[in-house]
Each structure stands twice: as C-alpha cells, then as structure tokens.
Amino acid sequence: MGLAFGILVGLVPKGNLLAVFLAAILAASRVNLGVAAGAIVCCSLASPLIDPISHVIGSWLLKHPGLSSFWTWLYNLPVAPWTGFNNSVVLGSFVVGLILLYPAHRLSRPVFEKYSEGAGKWIRRFWLTRALMGAEWAARVGVVE
C-alpha cells in the first residue's frame, strides 16, 4: 500500500495544498513510509512525462459542463483554492494516481511478499538507515502492511 500511495503523492505536482494533504494522510497511515518515500521520489521525477495525459484528463474534467457547478462550489469553499484543483495537471495527475492506487497495490503485493525479507536484511546493513529510522523501524521495511 505504501508503494501505491507513494505513486499517488509522487504524481501530483507539489506546491499546492492537495499534495500536502496527501502527504499528511500518507504519514498518518500505517503504510511503509520507506517504500512510499522511494515511490514519491521516483514518481516525482517521472511525473512530467505523463503531464500531457494528466492535462488532457484534467482539462476534460474541469471543462465538463455537468461538473462546472461542482467545481464552482468547490472553488468558493475556503482553503479549496489552495489545493490547486483548478489546474488541469494537478487534477489529472490526482485522478491518474487514484486510478492507479488499487492496481499498484494488487500488483506489487506478491512482489513485496517474495522479496521483502531479503531486501530488509540488505537495507539494514546501511548505517544511515539504522540511524535515521531506528533498528526496530528499519526491520519493518520488509513487512507488508
């Protein structure tokens, strides 16, 4: 689940309240933060590549006549303009991330079950990991939540 959530947070452009909200939810959840952080970094670097797709999806949604009253209502809510939902890439990448959330979780689970124990041992060898995360917390890298 950490990977799937990390992909969602990583795809959404930063510098808006939506990314902050998602990051806060991620931090508050019992997902694997290490995997999530790795996914965020990777997806943040790769997200400009899928911007054209995000833009098309976001624009379609924002310009859809049936949704205009909803967006207008949302836009008039306090704090909502800070989320940047009215930006086509922000909304599009958020939707893409949401769509990818379940498939990513389902597809990654068997892989983590198979390799997590070995990866956990390997990662515990690094002093930086132990220092930053603590020995017990670092041991949880291989545990799938």
Added chain:
Amino acid sequence: MRWSWLVPRLFLLAVIWTALAFGMDPLLRQTAIRVAESASGARVDINSFVTGIFPPSLSVGKVALASARSPGTNVVEFDQLECRIGGNALLRKSFVIEEAHVMGVRFGTVRNDDGQLDRQPDAASRKPSWITEKFRTGGDEWLEELILDVRQQLDPNTLETLRTGKILSVKWEQRMDSLREKLAAFKPRVDVLQDRLEKAKQLRSVTQVQAYLKLANEGESLLLEAERLQMQIQALLPEAGADLSLLDQARKNDQQQVVQRIRQLKPSPRKITESLIGPEVYRKLYQALTWLEFGAQYQKEIRRQTQVVRHRGENLEFDLLNPTPRFLCRRVEFSGELSIDQQLLPFHAVMSNLSSNPELSVQPTEFRLHTQGEKPLQLAIRHDATKEIPWTHVAAGFHQSQPCMLSAGEENTAVLNAALTNLHWTVGIQISGSDLNGTVSVVSDLDHAELTSKKMTPLLRDAVSDVFSSIDKVDATVQLDGSISAPNMQIESMFSEQLATGLRSVFAVQANQLKASLTNQLGHLATEQKQSLIKELRGRYQELVAEHKATLQKTQEAQQLLAKVKSGQATPQDLIRQVSGSGILGEKTDAKVQRQLDQTEKLLQGFGRRVFR
C-alpha cells in the same frame, strides 16, 4: 499504539513544523528580495521578514531599495512595515491587506555600497532624458541674444550707407581696372607701329612709300581708338557724381530707419521665462514625472514578476460568489521624512485601494500626502484602472517660503541675479494610457534683481536693471502634452511678457537719445565714405588721363608724319627730320640720323657748287 509507528511520524511532524517556523520566513524574504530586485534593477535589502498566522500578519523591518540610476543612493528606505492581512480572503487565496503602516520612510538616502546589481542595465535606461536636452538647449542665452540684437541693430555693417559705399568702391575699382587694361593693351600696338616705321626707313624708295601708306592707315585706326578711349574716360565724371548722390541718399535713409529699428527690438518672453525660471520649473516637473514613471514601471514589473507562470497545465478560473482581487491593499499609511530643497520635512501619506484587479475592486487607487513645516507640500494622486483605458490624475500644491536664488546669463556677456521668495507651485497633470496632459505653474515674489554686463552700454544696462527692479511678481506656467518619457512642453509667463514690454519701453525711450548720437555717427560715416571714394576716383582718374595723353600724343605724331608722306608734301629730308624730331626714333639713332643728314647736305652742297661752277 506501537512506538515504532509513532516515532517516525512525530519526527516527520517536527521536521515540517521546523521548516514552517524557521524556513518559510527566510524563503519569503528571499522571494520578496528577488522580485523587488527584478522590478527595480538594483539591490534591495530586507533586514527582517516575519509572518504571523493567527491572525494573518506580516512585519517587515529595515527595507532599502537602491537606485539603479544613481549608484550609492536609495530610492526609498523605511524602518518598519506592519500589515494586517484579511483571514477570510487568504483562505480563498486572496491577499487582502486590511491595514498597513509604513514607518520611517526616507527618500534618496546614502548607501554603504553602490547598490547596483551585477547585470548590465538596459540600453533604454541609458538614453538621455528630455531634461538633459532641455537644459542643453535652454535659455541662458537670452541676455546675450538681447545684447546681440541691440548691437546688430546699431552695427555699422548693417547700415545702408556703409553697404552702398562698399558697393560703389568695388564698382569703381573694377571700372578703373578695366580702362587701365584697355590702355595697357593699346600701348604695345603704338610701339609696334613705331618699329614698323623704323623698318620702313631701311626700305628702297617705292617699297618704302608703300610701307608708309600702309602704316598711315593703321595709324589712323589707332588714333580713332585712342579718341574713343578718351571719350570713355571723360564720361566717368558725371557717373561718379550720380553715385555720390546715391551715397548721400543712403545716409538719409539710415537716419530715418535707425530709430525705428531700436523701437522694434523685441526680447522673446519665452526665452526670458526659460532662462529665469525654466530650470527650476523643469527640474520640479522632471522630479514629478520621474516618480510617476518609476511608480508605473515598478507596478508593471511587480505585476509581471508576481504573475504565476504555469509551466505545467492550465489554470481554470471559476466564478466567485464574492469576487476579490488576488491582491488588494485597502489602506496603507506612510510616515517619515521627505527631502525638499535639502531640508527634511516630516510627512504623512495614505494610500487606499491598491489592487491587482481594479475592475473587481471598482474604486480607484488614491494617494494623499502632506508635509509639515515651513514648506508644506500637498499631493493627491488618483489612479483609476477600472475602465478600459486607465487614467491618473495628479494634483499638487507646494509653498516654499525660503528664497530661491536665480542666476541667468553668462559672465562674459551679462548676468542677472535675483531671489525668488514665497514660491507657490501648483501641479495638475492627467495621464490617460500613455498620454500626458496638464499644467505646472509657479508664482513667486522677485527680490534683489541685479544685472551686471560687460558688453552692455552703461545707459542700456541701467535701463534694463530698472525694468527688473520694477517687477515684483514672477509667474510661469508649463503646458504639458505628449508622453511621460517624452513630454512636449510650452512655457508661458505673464511676468516675461511684462518684462519684454518693459524692455521695449526702455528701448523706445532710449531711441531719442540714441538718435542724435547715431545721426552724428552716420553723418561721419557717410562723409568718410564719400571722401574716400572721391579721393580714390580723383587719383585714378588723373593717372588714367595722363597715361592716355602720352599715348595719344605719340599716335598723333606718327599719324602727322605719315600724313605728310602720303600727301607727297614732304621731301626725304623733311621726312627724316620729322621722324628724327618726333621722338619715334631712339636717342642714338636720332643723333646718327642727324649726322648723316648734315653730311648728306654738305655733300649735296659741294656737289652742286661743282656742277653749277
């Protein structure tokens, strides 16, 4: 709860809080510096930048905005800015400054560094401003021009007498030269005739007679030409008389016109105004327009710099139930010190309704400023950008009780020194789009006017000084149009009209006094011209006549000799004697001929006695 879950999340929270608490303000400070530097083109120093969330507020300390145009100085500097930001609007992503106070504002302060950015300023900023042009072409020369005008009107070179005298002198010189050339061309022909006569003597009797006949014809034509030349020389006398009459008429004309010319001397009121109060008015106007231009440019740059450039995606705006501009400053109060004529005056100013989207805020932006102290300044600027074409109206009133010293003219011609006291400036300028329209006027008292001149006659200088002394009020109005960067301006002044009229009156009064001296001067000049012409004519004429007389005599003698030969009246002895005594032959030849003649006579007499014995 497991500690393993709680500890990393607490750690993350601590990191975020630390970043917000200690990182956001420095980040915002850096952003503000970057934006302001980009807008002004010079260094911007912000000492402290503190934001508050509950309630939303902003506190900025010690801000100095360097000047890009004059290194080492600040355009503006202030000690403290306190802002109260509207919370509701902020939740909807609008920055509404409900109230702000800017304290300790000072302009044109000195910096420790030059305040320049490393990048080169734009080429456009290096362009010479209109004020440089105005000061370069402007008018300290009016006094000099006035003196030159007077001098020109009284300059002998402009008088008809002198002009006519010069023309006649040249004309007669040419005439005399022409006649002399003709005479010079005539002489060789007489010489040739004499030579040929000499040669004819060597010939045998029949050929000799033929040669003499031919020479007699040529001699006749030479004599005719010589007589024609004489007639031409004689005709010079009546023509010279007519020319002298012309010269006399020119003198009379000059006497009539010279007084009228003095009366017509017109000093230009515009030049007088530009010279006396122009620099002060233009300087004030330049300051006002520079501030307006700076304000407009700064506003434009700030807007450009703060505009979010979205490289990713497109922002769609939806209708707001309570539309609010993205940035709105409802009221800002400024207090500080303003430097006016090297004096620092405390001032208080209020600006209201400064908005990034004036159409939404509906109300125009207003700025009102007033100073305290001896030189009160009142300024009101109203900027309305709610319409399609924005317009700005600037109104200002400024009273200056401290005297302002005036100095016009140049030392090597004439200098006018005076003091302006109780100056009252009124400014009314309207800017619509890029068009400028308005007036700047000044009224003041004129004291201690003093004129010094090395080139003016004492009489004229005193009279002009009297005119200045009689004026006690000075005024000027500049009519403006064009654009802020290149305004067209026309300066007018009742004072200058009054001054010009006064100067004209002085010249009119002085005209009668000058008339007498000018008449004498003219009479003297005309006599001089006439005598010079007569002397020259007489000398040349006599020289010409003498030369012609000698040539004519030679021609006539040759002609007489030949005439006798042609008529057969002369015996060979007579002919020889005639030729010998005529001066046609040279001295030696003449003696030789005489000897030969005597011997021939003796021989003939002896031969006759022997024959008739």
